[in-house]
Amino acid sequence: MKAILEERRQRKEEKGSRTIGPKEGWQVYSSAQDADGRCICTVVAPEQSLCSRDAKSRQLRQLLEKVQNMSQSIEVLNLRTQRDFQYVMKMENQMKGLRTKFRQIEDDRKSIIARNFQDIKDKMDELTPLIPVLEQYKMDAALISQFKEEIKNLSAVLTNIQEELGAFDYDELYQRVLRLDSRLRSCMGKLTCGKLMKITGPDTIKTSGTRFGAWMTDPIASTRNNRVWYMDSYTNSKIVREYKTMDDFVAGVVSRTYSLPFKWEGTNHIVYNGSLYYNKYQSNIIVKYSFETGSVLAQRALEFAGFHNMYPYTWGGFSDIDVMADELGMWVVYATNQNAGNVVVSQIDPDTLHVLKTWNTEYSKRNAGESFMICGTLYITNSHLSGAKVYYAYSTKTSSYEYIDIPFHNQYFHISMLEYNARERALYAWNNGHQVIFNVTLFHVIKTDDDS
Numbered sequence: 001m002k003a004i005l006e007e008r009r010q011r012k013e014e015k016g017s018r019t020i021g022p023k024e025g026w027q028v029y030s031s032a033q034d035a036d037g038r039c040i041c042t043v044v045a046p047e048q049s050l051c052s053r054d055a056k057s058r059q060l061r062q063l064l065e066k067v068q069n070m071s072q073s074i075e076v077l078n079l080r081t082q083r084d085f086q087y088v089m090k091m092e093n094q095m096k097g098l099r100t101k102f103r104q105i106e107d108d109r110k111s112i113i114a115r116n117f118q119d120i121k122d123k124m125d126e127l128t129p130l131i132p133v134l135e136q137y138k139m140d141a142a143l144i145s146q147f148k149e150e151i152k153n154l155s156a157v158l159t160n161i162q163e164e165l166g167a168f169d170y171d172e173l174y175q176r177v178l179r180l181d182s183r184l185r186s187c188m189g190k191l192t193c194g195k196l197m198k199i200t201g202p203d204t205i206k207t208s209g210t211r212f213g214a215w216m217t218d219p220i221a222s223t224r225n226n227r228v229w230y231m232d233s234y235t236n237s238k239i240v241r242e243y244k245t246m247d248d249f250v251a252g253v254v255s256r257t258y259s260l261p262f263k264w265e266g267t268n269h270i271v272y273n274g275s276l277y278y279n280k281y282q283s284n285i286i287v288k289y290s291f292e293t294g295s296v297l298a299q300r301a302l303e304f305a306g307f308h309n310m311y312p313y314t315w316g317g318f319s320d321i322d323v324m325a326d327e328l329g330m331w332v333v334y335a336t337n338q339n340a341g342n343v344v345v346s347q348i349d350p351d352t353l354h355v356l357k358t359w360n361t362e363y364s365k366r367n368a369g370e371s372f373m374i375c376g377t378l379y380i381t382n383s384h385l386s387g388a389k390v391y392y393a394y395s396t397k398t399s400s401y402e403y404i405d406i407p408f409h410n411q412y413f414h415i416s417m418l419e420y421n422a423r424e425r426a427l428y429a430w431n432n433g434h435q436v437i438f439n440v441t442l443f444h445v446i447k448t449d450d451d452s
Contacts, residue, residue, distance in 0.1 A: 193327055193375030194442025196390065199408035202429065202436035206250050209233075212317055212416040213430045214267040215249075218274065219325055219423045227255075234267050234317040234416065235281065242291070260289060261296055265308065267417040267430060268322035272330060272350055279321040282308050286323060286332065286353055300353035302346070304336040311335035311365040315384040315416055320365075326373040327422045333378065335365035343368065345378050345396060361394050361401060368392075370418035372427060374442070379406075384415045408438060 209232040216229055228249040230241040238260040243249040263281035270277050275297060276289045284305040288298040305321060311334065312319040322333040330350045335341050343361040348354065361378070369381035369388050382391035390406040412432035419428050420440075427438040 195377070196374055196379055196393070196404075196406060196440060197443050198441035199390065199406055199427065199438050200441070201438040202409060202411055202431070203439075204411070204434055204436050205246070206435045207433060208252075208435065209430075209433055211414065211433050212267055212315075213433075214269050214417045214419075215430065215435050216269070216271050216419060216428055217246075217421060217424070218271045219421045220273050221423070223423075229271050229276070231264065231267070231269060234319070235265055236263060238263055240276065256291075258289075258291065258294065260287075262287060265318035266312075266321065267317065268319060268324070268333075268419070270323050270325055270330075270419060272325050275350075277323045277330070277350075279307070279318075279323070284321060284334075286321070286348075288350075288353060298351070298353050302332060302334055302355070304338055305334040305344075306336060306341075306365075311341055313365070313371075313384060314367065314369050315414065317416060319416070322371060324371075324373050324419055325422065326375060326420055328373075328376045331373050331378075333371055333373075341365055343371070343378070343380070343394075345373075345394065347396070357396075359394070359396050359399060363392050363394070363401070370415055372418055372420040374420050374422075374440070379404075381415075381418070386410045386413050388415070411436065 209230075212234040213230070213232045215231070217227065218225065221227070226245045228243040228246055230243070230249070231237070231239075240258040240260060241254050242256040242258065243253065244255045248255065260276075260278075264278045265281050265283075266279055268279070271291075274291055276287075276291065278287055278289070279285070280287050280299065284302045284307040285299050286302065287296060289295070290297050302321065307318070307320045309316060309318055310320055313322075320334060324331050324333065328347075330348050332346050332348055334344055334346075336344055339360045341364060343363045343365050344358060345361065346358045347356045349356060363380055367382070369384040371378055371380045373379075376396045378394040378396070379390050380392040380394075381388045388410050389408065390404060392401060393404050394401040410431065412434045414432040415429055416432075417428070417430035420426075421428055424437075425440055425442070427440060429436050429438060
């Protein structure tokens with residue numbers, strides 16, 4: 001360092017009194033790193049008498065700034081070095097552990113490989129059933145996103161409605177609802193029987209039971225009576241479960257259980273005015289059973305009617321005799337040898353079960369998927385499987401038929417029960433272990449006060 005300063009002094013004497021430029025101020029001559037990672041800098045500085053104060057101050061500031069920047073860089077480098085050192089130490093420990101494991105594996109390689117292979121196979125066997133579940137989760141996630149958006153929109157609508165209703169008194173709103181309900185019932189009373197135009201849905205209410213069964217509500221009960229009855233399987237059973245409401249049915253809360261005096265056949269039963277009507281096992285007898293008294297009120301054989309898979313619907317299941325009801329009363333659909341196995345429609349008295357009138361059709365009972373009555377017209381589907389549609393309609397009013405084409409969505413691919421409920425204007429169905437409801441659209445003629 002002194003030698004360098006002496007050399008600069010001699011150069012000054014040789015040059016006379018010339019002013020030292022900024023480049024002849026303090027400069028970093030070299031930098032290096034010692035064994036401990038510290039930075040060593042060599043600085044060349046001129047004699048104070050050779051530089052003007054302003055030039056020295058400015059160069060000193062520049063030098064200090066460079067030194068500060070280097071110090072910061074060194075500090076960052078030091079932190080990174082320490083962190084990397086920790087990683088290296090950790091990796092070294094892991095490598096030591098791996099060496100130990102490799103030695104263990106090498107010592108007993110065959111047994112470990114066999115055990116590990118079996119463990120992996122067992123885990124794969126456990127995970128395999130989860131693949132379709134994960135696929136379902138993907139679909140559910142999309143549905144949830146859609147539901148969230150719909151709920152968001154619905155919340156906004158409800159908020160607006162709530163703000164609008166805030167201006168009305170509760171009692172006033174209640175009276176308005178009563179008046180509207182009265183007007184609606186008056187309007188409904190003017191509707192004559194309609195013609196089936198469309199079937200929409202289904203709405204899945206519940207998934208339960210076996211592949212075949214029946215469930216129903218009472219079509220002529222009061223609107224406050226929402227009891228549901230449930231009969232699982234198509235034969236070899238006497239147990240009927242009752243639920244107070246549809247919500248209880250969905251939740252599985254049974255209110256009463258009935259044990260019938262006779263087993264049933266098929267799935268085409270109905271509850272009508274508090275009584276169950278069903279086909280007695282291995283016979284063509286219709287039984288009327290009262291839920292109130294727990295006794296049989298009437299039973300009567302259908303003359304010539306086939307039974308026990310003589311003339312079932314396409315799915316079988318002893319579905320030879322189908323008891324049903326609509327706006328005009330109670331009906332039974334079956335087939336006879338006298339009508340060459342074609343569908344026969346009879347209107348019966350709900351109290352005595354006597355046949356009031358009979359119509360013979362030309363539609364094969366064995367080719368019918370299911371059938372139901374709406375306003376005195378029998379509608380028949382062409383299959384119980386996917387792609388089914390309402391294909392045939394027979395009017396008891398005109399004793400005539402027509403081929404129609406009304407599709408409906410057979411969501412679960414196998415329908416074993418399809419019954420019309422006149423009170424709810426809906427079709428109840430048992431679809432491969434799912435209890436579903438279809439909504440129907442009817443073409444109506446409105447009666448006015450001027451009509452005769």
